Each structure stands twice: as structure tokens, then as C-alpha cells.
Amino acid sequence: MRTWTPIKLVGKTLRVDLDKERIEITDEGAKAYENFLGGKGLNQYFLYNGVKPDVEPFNPSNLLIVGAGLLTGTLIPGATRTNFDTKNVFNGGVGSANVGGDFGPELKFAGFGNVIIKGRAEKPVYLWIKDDSAEIRDAGKIWGKGTSHTTEWIREDLGEEDVQIASIGPAGENLVRGACIMVNGTRAAAKCGVGAVAGSKNLKAIAVKGSKAVEVAEPERFIELAKRAWKKIRFSRTAKIIREGRTFSTLEAKNAICNMPQRNFQDGHMDPEKIKMVNSQAFAKYELSKFACFSCPVWCRAYYRVEEGPYAGTEGEAVEMNSIADFASKLDIPYAPAVIKAHLICNDYGMDIDAAAGAIAWAFEAYEKGAITKEEADGLELKWGAHEVLMSLLKKMAYREGFGDLLAEGSYRASRKIGNGSEEYAITMKRQDLYEEVRVPKGWALGVALSTRGGGHCSGAPLVEREKFPSGVAKKIYGVKTTTDPTTYNGKAKLVVFHERFHNVLHSTGICFYTSAWVYPDWLNQEDIAGLVSAATGIEITPEGLLRIGERIHNLERAFNILHAGFGREDDYLPERFFEEPIKSGPYKGEKLDRKKFDEMLDENYRMHGWDERGIPTRETLNNLGLEYVAKDLELAGIIL
Ligand code: SF4
CATH class of the missing domain: 3.60.9.10 (Aldehyde ferredoxin oxidoreductase, N-terminal domain)
Known part of the structure; x- marks a missing residue:
């Protein structure tokens, strides 16, 4: 038996x-x-x-x-x-x-x-x-x-x-x-x-x-649900678009809502002519094959080879939306072979492309504004678009050579060391370099600001704001009708609360964001995942119960940040640039974040989580989540009564 x-x-x-x-x-x-x-x-x-x-x-x-x-x-x-x-x-x-x-x-x-x-x-x-x-x-x-x-x-x-x-x-x-x-x-x-x-x-x-099997409690039910999930994703139009254009198939849509970190976030929009040089069609020329991770029908991965130019001979698996935003936009290098090369260098050195590009973009802007000299930069001209300089700096960072030793600390620490007003150009959240432009989509801005790990769009930021789903579909899955209007603040706190919990469910069940309702509402959503978890464990769980686990994890992380890093409400604000400097070009020219409305979103988000106005989870909230020991720790630290 x-x-x-x-x-x-x-x-x-x-x-x-x-x-x-x-x-x-x-x-x-x-x-x-x-x-x-x-x-x-x-x-x-x-x-x-x-x-x-x-x-x-x-x-x-x-x-x-x-x-x-x-x-x-x-x-x-x-x-x-x-x-x-x-x-x-x-x-x-x-x-x-x-x-x-x-x-x-x-x-x-x-x-x-x-x-x-x-x-x-x-x-x-x-x-x-x-x-x-x-x-x-x-x-x-x-x-x-x-x-x-x-x-x-x-x-x-x-x-x-x-x-x-x-x-x-x-x-x-x-x-x-x-x-x-x-x-x-x-x-x-x-x-x-x-x-x-x-x-x-x-x-x-x-x-x-390993050679063992992963076993589930109710195999027949699980297989039936898994088959249904495969069917609805594998042959969908969205999967076809991602398979053909990869994770940057939506590059034009992202640029259309001014969501690009152009020249270290000095603008949010990239010249459409430059976009054409680094979009899916531009990279298709270098693509040798596509493939997928274990058990995935989407196939978003690809292998590239550059045959000509200064990077001829470069080859490997590379390029995501992040590589294009980081190198082509943030550093203004709209040159596909250089993006492939920089991505592969980072892979081999084991360096996060967002962190590397963030620190280098800070240096480029500080150089442009006179806060860093050529001598300080090891004789390099830190100019926008200088891809040879980028390659050189990546190596210096990885090996902590010369100026690279400073960049290896990230822009927050580097700017505090250099001074000269360069602190203003360090675009970070909770001291980590930021990847995301945030002035137009307000839910995205709030999700990035509240991310427990310091920026990033995988701990609460909704992708849906740039889509045009019927409001009924959006309401059913995300609980909010106004998801598809990027500039409204209305409903966005609730949209982020949903995603904070849902993202934790994805990260904890091991389901890729690119097969989930984060990308498309009909893909693996809370109802699908609740069914799958129930069949896998033999313990019935509702979609609400599943999101409740996501909430528990979120509160645990919030408390960890309070106790270990001393973070509070003041650490949930995005860099000044996004409140003070409007988008300079594109369809949303003039748009920036409104401090009062951002504050109201923050208040609403805290309230919905059962946190006080400082962003501290209350004892009651923690107890209700079975986190009594966390409440005790906060009490011992003198943070709650
Ligand atoms: S699991 Fe995710 S990252 Fe991997 S191929 Fe599928 S969609 Fe892409």
C-alpha cells in the first residue's frame, strides 16, 4: 500500500x-x-x-x-x-x-x-x-x-x-x-x-x-489540475508572445508608460529609435536557440551568438528585460551586442546586472555633473553610451580593482564616500541600487518602495498596470477595478497588498512569475494554486488561506527588517528624484510622484496589513497570524507595547 x-x-x-x-x-x-x-x-x-x-x-x-x-x-x-x-x-x-x-x-x-x-x-x-x-x-x-x-x-x-x-x-x-x-x-x-x-x-x-521522485498526496487529482494548467498556458497567445519575444516582448509597452530608467532615471522614456535597436526583433538576429526551465511551456530563455563587430565571438545564454533596461537605457547603450556581452560578463563574474548597472550609472551621472573626476575614475571617461568603459568597469568591480573597489560597494556607500553632492545620484531603496523606474505606474511605485528586500518588483509590484484587461477580469483576480489605469492612486494600495501576498505564495511554492497571474490573470492564480497545493498536500486550502500564508511571510519579513535593520516608515519612501523631477519626454511627460498621495497609499497599505502608522505590525496582527513569538521579540526590543 x-x-x-x-x-x-x-x-x-x-x-x-x-x-x-x-x-x-x-x-x-x-x-x-x-x-x-x-x-x-x-x-x-x-x-x-x-x-x-x-x-x-x-x-x-x-x-x-x-x-x-x-x-x-x-x-x-x-x-x-x-x-x-x-x-x-x-x-x-x-x-x-x-x-x-x-x-x-x-x-x-x-x-x-x-x-x-x-x-x-x-x-x-x-x-x-x-x-x-x-x-x-x-x-x-x-x-x-x-x-x-x-x-x-x-x-x-x-x-x-x-x-x-x-x-x-x-x-x-x-x-x-x-x-x-x-x-x-x-x-x-x-x-x-x-x-x-x-x-x-x-x-x-x-x-x-538526485534520482528520487517528488510525491504528492493525491496524484490523480494533482495530475488532472496540472494538465488543465498546462493546457491554458501552453497554447495561449501570451505564451506565444513571450516565446517569440522573450521577457522583453513588452519592451515597447514598458516604454509607452515611461517605465525605463533612462540615464540613471533622469528620464523615464527612451527614444523609440533607440528602442528599435534593442527590442525583440533586434536581438532575434543574434539568437541561436530557445529553451525552457524544467517543466515549463513558456520557453522564455535563449542562447545568443554575436558574429560581427567589437564583440564578435561572444556567445551564451543572455538578455532579459532587466539587461535592456540596465545597459541600453540606464547607461544609454542601445547596442544589442554590447548588452549581450555585458550580461555574459556579469554572469561569469557572478554579479547582479541590476547592481552593477546601478553603481555604474551613478558614476556616469556623477561624472557628468562634475562630482567625480577622470583621475578618480582611473583615467576613464565615464560617458553615457560608452560600452567599452562599461566592460572595463565590470571587471574592475568584480575584482575590486582601483575605482571598481568603490563601485563594488554599491552607489549608496560609494556616494557617501565620494560626497560632492553625488549622494543625489545614488538611486537606491533601502541602500540597494534600484532597477525600476516608478514615476508613472503608482501601484508599481508602491510595490517597489515597500519591497522587504530593498527595491525590486518581485515583492508586491503589480505588472498589470500596463495591460488593458477588462475591469471585470482585473477585479476578479486582483480585487481592484482600477488596475489598468497606471496613473491613478485609487485602489493601488489594495492592489499591492494582494501582490505582496501573492508573490510570497509564488516564491514559496516555486512557481515562476512568468507562468502566473502576475503576467496574465488567467494563468496560475490563487484559485489554481490553492487547488494544486490541496492536491499535493492532501490538506484542503482555500485561495484566501493561501494568501494568508503569503501575508504571514510578509509580516515575518517586515519584523525582521525592523529588528535587524532598524527600518521604519522613513525607509519606505522612494528616492527624491521621483517626487521632484518629472518625466522629461514621451507620452507621460511631466508625470512624477505626488508626495501626499503616496503617503495616503502608504497609510492605506499599512492599515490593510494591520500595521500602525509607523509601519509596525501590531501585536494583534501578529498573534492572528500565529506569529506570537515575533510580537514578543518586538515587545522585548521596546518597539510595541
Ligand atoms: S520557468 Fe519561467 S524563467 Fe524558466 S523558461 Fe519558464 S517562464 Fe522562463
Whole structure:
């Protein structure tokens, strides 16, 4: 007779102590999954309970936690995501980065859902996980190497072909704050300096291979629901558009609502002639093949090769909407081969493209305004559009050479060191460089401002504002009719509250944003996911119950930020530029954020979460979410009565 237990779905928890070279396997994840699902939710639960507020991000006592989503490794479209969580190296608060590729499913096939790493190895090591077991191995020969070489070397070292590898490059080793963790050298867990934390632990990589099945409680029901999900996504018009044009198929729509960070956010609109040089059609010329992550019908990934010009011979998996916004718009380099090259350099160094472009854009503007001299910039002319300078600065950042050492700190710290008024050009949220232009779509602005990890559009920002769905459809899924009017403030606080909870559900079940209702209302929404989670776990959960878990995770993160980083309401405001300097060109010329209306959105968002006017969760709110221990911590810290 078949017996199902949650651990067959959630996976075991692997605890690794690099100081003591000790490995322990537990069932902690399976005990807590009902309240936190998996992926980010469980990671944040382990982080909150495992790291004290006075521990600095690079202290060996900080934890680096890997978590495959609850449904990662199953047949659901896009159930492939993995989360890396730790203390944020920019601000000491929540650090969280999510990645696709096949690492998460493989971790599940090896029998694990979460890996909790503490301590610091004496010398460079990598962790090898295979079917219910793990060992720490020497990585001395690959310290200093890029993520591509590291991936190949580890496969050879193990004598195994289909091993999934999450590794850091020189940026992580050199504690560059924007260092990320790369899966197989191509997909980035990009934010909050998770790669730098791995570097601080002398952890070069985690390699994983498994041969076990991920089992669900009610297989027949689950398969039926998964089939339905595949059917509605695979043959849809939206999937076709993304498959053909990739994640930047909506570049023109994004530009139409002035959502581009042109020249370090000095404008929000890009010249349409420049857009033509970096849109889907422009990149199609260099595209060799398309492919997808594990169990995904969307196929948003692609491999490129440049045949001519200064970057001839450049090839690899590259280019997302972010690469175009970061390099083509933020640095004003509308040259597709340079965008491909810069993206691939960052991948190999293990450096977040948003963090790299953010720091460099700050330097370009500071140079333009006379706050940085050519001598200070190692003799380089920091001019908009200078792609050769960009390539040089990326290397300097990753290796912390000369001026790159300053940029490696991110624009917030770099500007405080340089001074000369350059602080004004550091466009950051919670001290982390910002990717998102925010003056036109107000819900997007609020979501980015409130993101627990410091900017980013994956913790509450709605994408739907740039779409033209009928208001009835929008109301049914997102609970708000006014979603499709980007400039209205009306209803946007509620829209963001929904997305804050929904995004946590996605990050914790392991479902890709690009197969979810974040992209299109009929794709995997809260009703679909509630059905799938119910069938997978054998415990009935409603859409409201599912969003309630998202709310619990959100409150836990908010409390972590308050206790660890001292964040409060003042840290939920976007940079001055967005309130003071209007969009300079394009259809929304003259638009900026209205401080009073932004404040009202903030108040409404706090109220809907059950937080006080300072943005602190009340005891009642926390108790209702089963977070009594968090309320106690806030009380002991003198923050609530
Ligand atoms: S939509 Fe793209 S990133 Fe998401 S799972 Fe599919 S291929 Fe991967």
C-alpha cells in the first residue's frame, strides 16, 4: 500500500556547519511547511529563528539558506524556482533572491527541500548533495574562476554529467555587494548580495544530483489540475508572445508608460529609435536557440551568438528585460551586442546586472555633473553610451580593482564616500541600487518602495498596470477595478497588498512569475494554486488561506527588517528624484510622484496589513497570524507595547 508523508513533497532539511565540517539531516521543513509552504517562506522562517539581530551579514554566524518551492519538481508549469535567503549585505535586513533553471527540481530529486549553511570553511569548498546524502569537498582549484568554468570543473571532478550547480564567481569571492549566485553559470539568484555571503563562507558552489521522485498526496487529482494548467498556458497567445519575444516582448509597452530608467532615471522614456535597436526583433538576429526551465511551456530563455563587430565571438545564454533596461537605457547603450556581452560578463563574474548597472550609472551621472573626476575614475571617461568603459568597469568591480573597489560597494556607500553632492545620484531603496523606474505606474511605485528586500518588483509590484484587461477580469483576480489605469492612486494600495501576498505564495511554492497571474490573470492564480497545493498536500486550502500564508511571510519579513535593520516608515519612501523631477519626454511627460498621495497609499497599505502608522505590525496582527513569538521579540526590543 502506498503511504504518503509530507517529507516526500517538502523534502528533508540539510544543515551544514562549515566551521565544524558537520552535516545533519532533519525533517524541520516538513514540520513547518503548513505555515510557510516552502522556498522563500520556509527560508525566511529559518532565517528569522536562526540569526540574531546583531549578527553582521559577513559574520560566519549568518545563515545562507537554499529552499526549493513546495511544488518545485512537480509537473506544474514553471514549478522550478529556488530561493536563496540570508541577511542583506546592503542593509542588514531581509536578503532574498529567487532563481529558475533546474537546480531546485534536482534538489528535490535528491530528497531535500532546504539547505541551511552556517559558519565559514577554513579553505574554499563546495557542497556535493546526492540522493539523501551530502559531503563537503575541496574547491581550491576553482577559487578565482568564473561560474562557467566552475560548473564544468565540478562536473569533471565528480565524474557526473547532469549535475546542477549553483556557484559564485570572483565577485562573490571578493565580497562585491552586488554578487549573485549563478545556476549552471546562466541563471542568477541576483539580489541582496547572496553571492557575497557565500564568498564570506568560502563556499564556492553547491552541486546537486538526485534520482528520487517528488510525491504528492493525491496524484490523480494533482495530475488532472496540472494538465488543465498546462493546457491554458501552453497554447495561449501570451505564451506565444513571450516565446517569440522573450521577457522583453513588452519592451515597447514598458516604454509607452515611461517605465525605463533612462540615464540613471533622469528620464523615464527612451527614444523609440533607440528602442528599435534593442527590442525583440533586434536581438532575434543574434539568437541561436530557445529553451525552457524544467517543466515549463513558456520557453522564455535563449542562447545568443554575436558574429560581427567589437564583440564578435561572444556567445551564451543572455538578455532579459532587466539587461535592456540596465545597459541600453540606464547607461544609454542601445547596442544589442554590447548588452549581450555585458550580461555574459556579469554572469561569469557572478554579479547582479541590476547592481552593477546601478553603481555604474551613478558614476556616469556623477561624472557628468562634475562630482567625480577622470583621475578618480582611473583615467576613464565615464560617458553615457560608452560600452567599452562599461566592460572595463565590470571587471574592475568584480575584482575590486582601483575605482571598481568603490563601485563594488554599491552607489549608496560609494556616494557617501565620494560626497560632492553625488549622494543625489545614488538611486537606491533601502541602500540597494534600484532597477525600476516608478514615476508613472503608482501601484508599481508602491510595490517597489515597500519591497522587504530593498527595491525590486518581485515583492508586491503589480505588472498589470500596463495591460488593458477588462475591469471585470482585473477585479476578479486582483480585487481592484482600477488596475489598468497606471496613473491613478485609487485602489493601488489594495492592489499591492494582494501582490505582496501573492508573490510570497509564488516564491514559496516555486512557481515562476512568468507562468502566473502576475503576467496574465488567467494563468496560475490563487484559485489554481490553492487547488494544486490541496492536491499535493492532501490538506484542503482555500485561495484566501493561501494568501494568508503569503501575508504571514510578509509580516515575518517586515519584523525582521525592523529588528535587524532598524527600518521604519522613513525607509519606505522612494528616492527624491521621483517626487521632484518629472518625466522629461514621451507620452507621460511631466508625470512624477505626488508626495501626499503616496503617503495616503502608504497609510492605506499599512492599515490593510494591520500595521500602525509607523509601519509596525501590531501585536494583534501578529498573534492572528500565529506569529506570537515575533510580537514578543518586538515587545522585548521596546518597539510595541
Ligand atoms: S517562464 Fe522562463 S524563467 Fe519561467 S520557468 Fe519558464 S523558461 Fe524558466
